[in-house]
Amino acid sequence: MTNIIATTIVGASGRMGQMLVKAVADHPEMDLAGVVDRPGCDWIGRDVGVAMGGPELGLTVEEDPLPAFARSQAVIDFTTPEATVAHAALAAQARLVHVIGTTGLSDTDLEKLSAAARHATIIRAGNMSLGVNLLTMLTRKVAEALGPEFDIEIVESHHRHKVDAPSGTALMLGEAAADGRGISLAENSERGRDGITGARAPGAIGFAALRGGDIVGEHDVIFAGAGERIKLSHIATDRMLFARGALRAAIWGQNRKPGEYDMMDVLGL
Ligand SMILES: NC(=O)C1=CN([C@@H]2O[C@H](COP(=O)(O)OP(=O)(O)OC[C@H]3O[C@@H](n4cnc5c(N)ncnc54)[C@H](OP(=O)(O)O)[C@@H]3O)[C@@H](O)[C@H]2O)C=CC1
Numbered sequence: 001m002t003n004i005i006a007t008t009i010v011g012a013s014g015r016m017g018q019m020l021v022k023a024v025a026d027h028p029e030m031d032l033a034g035v036v037d038r039p040g041c042d043w044i045g046r047d048v049g050v051a052m053g054g055p056e057l058g059l060t061v062e063e064d065p066l067p068a069f070a071r072s073q074a075v076i077d078f079t080t081p082e083a084t085v086a087h088a089a090l091a092a093q094a095r096l097v098h099v100i101g102t103t104g105l106s107d108t109d110l111e112k113l114s115a116a117a118r119h120a121t122i123i124r125a126g127n128m129s130l131g132v133n134l135l136t137m138l139t140r141k142v143a144e145a146l147g148p149e150f151d152i153e154i155v156e157s158h159h160r161h162k163v164d165a166p167s168g169t170a171l172m173l174g175e176a177a178a179d180g181r182g183i184s185l186a187e188n189s190e191r192g193r194d195g196i197t198g199a200r201a202p203g204a205i206g207f208a209a210l211r212g213g214d215i216v217g218e219h220d221v222i223f224a225g226a227g228e229r230i231k232l233s234h235i236a237t238d239r240m241l242f243a244r245g246a247l248r249a250a251i252w253g254q255n256r257k258p259g260e261y262d263m264m265d266v267l268g269l
């Protein structure tokens with residue numbers, strides 16, 4: 001018999017939150033057990049289906065995550081770094097699978113997630129799509145094959161509301177490129193060039209971010225050499241892509257030991 005996974009969506013009113021609510025409500029192996037948003041959000045106390053502009057789903061948006069977590073096996077979290085760190089501590093108490101899509105986490109936030117992962121099964125990725133995770137794998141391989149005479153630049157474009165840069169995906173791609181080259185990204189990244197910057201540092205991995213309109217998410221990894229360029233690209237046109245990946249992670253995480261995992265683990269890449 002299939003195990004139906006009781007799942008809570010935090011940040012339900014957000015761009016990704018709404019996708020996730022729809023995806024879980026429609027999934028045959030998942031049950032929408034809780035929908036949570038920030039205290040003060042005007043969705044609190046309303047039926048989540050009606051708040052999304054559709055039919056009733058029979059579940060009220062709550063501001064306290066604790067009761068929802070207590071009746072869940074999985075939590076899917078695309079919110080803010082501060083909220084995600086707080087949710088991870090609660091997920092650890094309740095021994096849940098915590099799928100994290102939130103980007104812009106600081107090193108201190110990541111340390112707190114590692115602490116929570118002693119008891120929670122945390123699956124975190126800057127991008128949950130199959131395509132981007134394949135692109136990450138290819139980026140590592142190409143960086144390894146080409147060597148430092150090819151300059152690596154990562155260009156990302158997102159909608160006007162995005163608050164963090166470079167995107168979580170761009171950083172994932174940068175880590176993969178650095179890994180392929182056997183260098184540390186922290187010691188070799190060049191960001192936000194402006195003015196008389198001087199020539200490009202040899203071996204640097206450069207990042208550029210564009211923001212505008214309703215762009216869902218576009219990423220290019222450019223390997224620029226003498227007389228030739230290789231460009232690896234991914235274009236997301238529908239956020240449901242990320243939601244589907246997150247659900248796949250929540251299902252994969254059931255009965256896994258507590259710890260930290262990513263989408264490469266989930267996809268077996
Ligand atoms: N890994 C991946 O594949 C992807 C990752 N992302 C990342 O997911 C995150 C969210 O993106 P997006 O949906 O566009 O952003 P939104 O701002 O649309 O959504 C975030 C939601 O979280 C809510 N929120 C904030 N604080 C809390 C809290 N304490 N408790 C519960 N809910 C809270 C916000 O409420 P309010 O608006 O009322 O403050 C909002 O509804 C970003 O970090 C983004 O980069 C996005 C897409 C794919």
Ligand SMILES: O=C(O)C1=N[C@H](C(=O)O)C[C@H](O)C1
Pocket residue numbers: 103126127158159162166167168169170216217218
């Ligand atoms: O904020 C977004 O929208 C997205 N964020 C993720 C990121 O920071 O890479 C993933 C996706 O590109 C959309």
